Amino acid sequence: MDRMDIVDPMDRLRGESQHVRCVHLELRPNLIRVLAFAALTLSVFGERGLGQSLPFTVVQGDGLVHTASGFLFPAQIGEFHRVITKQYDQSGHDVSVGYNADRPQVAATIYVYPAHGKALQDEFLFRQNEVVAQHPGTRIIGHGPASVSPAKIPALMTDFVFTDNFGGRIQQLRSRLLVAQQSNWSVEYRFTYPASGGKKAAGLVDYLQASFSWPPPNKSPSQRSEAN
Numbered sequence: 001m002d003r004m005d006i007v008d009p010m011d012r013l014r015g016e017s018q019h020v021r022c023v024h025l026e027l028r029p030n031l032i033r034v035l036a037f038a039a040l041t042l043s044v045f046g047e048r049g050l051g052q053s054l055p056f057t058v059v060q061g062d063g064l065v066h067t068a069s070g071f072l073f074p075a076q077i078g079e080f081h082r083v084i085t086k087q088y089d090q091s092g093h094d095v096s097v098g099y100n101a102d103r104p105q106v107a108a109t110i111y112v113y114p115a116h117g118k119a120l121q122d123e124f125l126f127r128q129n130e131v132v133a134q135h136p137g138t139r140i141i142g143h144g145p146a147s148v149s150p151a152k153i154p155a156l157m158t159d160f161v162f163t164d165n166f167g168g169r170i171q172q173l174r175s176r177l178l179v180a181q182q183s184n185w186s187v188e189y190r191f192t193y194p195a196s197g198g199k200k201a202a203g204l205v206d207y208l209q210a211s212f213s214w215p216p217p218n219k220s221p222s223q224r225s226e227a228n
Contacts (some may be wrong), residue, residue, distance in 0.1 A: 009102040051123065055092035056085060066095055069185050070215035071112050073097045078207050080108060088113070104197035105167060106204050110212065111188040115181050123186050124156040124179040131177055141174075148180050148189065149214045155180035157187075166194055176205055183217045 046061040054065040062075035064085065075082050080099040094113040100106065109227040115123070132138050139161045146157035160175040171194050178189040189209060 010145055023205060043067055055087045055095045064097065066112055068093045068114050071187075072215070073110070074211065077211055079103075079204055080106070080208055101201075101204050104193060104201040104204070106191060106193040106197065106201050107166075108192075108205070108208055109190045111186075111190075113188075115184055115186040118186070120156060120179065120181045121213055124177075125179070126172075127177055127179055127188055128158050131158075131160060131175070135160075138162040146178060146209075147210060148187070150210065151214060153180050153182060153214060161195065166192065171196070174202070176209075178209065182214060187214070 055067060056073075057067050059065055059072070059131045064073045064082070065071070066073070068091070073082060073085075077099065079101040081101075082097060083100050084098040086098075088096075094111075095110040099108045099110070101108075105180050132140075135174075140158055141161050142157075142159035144157060146155045147153060148155045148183050155178045157176065157178045160177070161172065162175070163170060166173055173192055174195050174197075175193075176189070176191040180187050191205045191208070193205070
């Protein structure tokens with residue numbers, strides 16, 4: 001069965017720089033690699049000015065490494081396939097990568113960007129308020145400490161319920177926001193899926209949250225230069 005194009009309503013404007021966040025797309029199987037590469041090419045070349053840095057390096061197995069932070073974004077993580085990348089600044093430090101799962105449908109975006117000395121609690125509340133402001137009637141159904149990656153890096157988490165367009169129709173949705181930090185980087189996770197996806201969709205969210213690996217602290221020279 002062909003996949004549907006999905007725009008995730010958790011996508012939003014970047015608070016400080018007002019860049020539009022990554023659009024999640026569900027793609028036909030034979031187009032995933034081509035369009036993901038095209039999206040990367042557009043973000044690297046089509047939207048760059050002179051002197052703008054390349055944000056990603058392609059590695060064996062179709063993985064993408066964020067050059068500045070060392071984060072590796074595989075083409076596939078369990079049921080999730082990588083669908084799009086986005087660059088939000090000229091230096092290539094502020095980026096996102098979108099992943100989708102098909103059955104049930106779950107849209108996910110992982111954002112990596114400099115922390116600029118902002119405390120985790122402050123950054124988390126800022127991102128949480130963005131979600132609430134963007135979706136009138138949003139209900140918070142859970143919040144508190146959590147962890148991400150196989151290394152169980154501490155994070156803050158909120159689960160939301162709201163109604164919006166997903167997969168071409170208005171429906172009740174569940175969403176999760178997580179924010180974590182390491183060295184000089186903030187990492188934000190956003191997941192959205194129809195409430196009808198139930199426990200299976202929630203399980204996929206838990207899987208990606210726990211499975212996406214982080215690089216060792218202070219892996220890249222760019223991280224050290226950001227602190228200066």
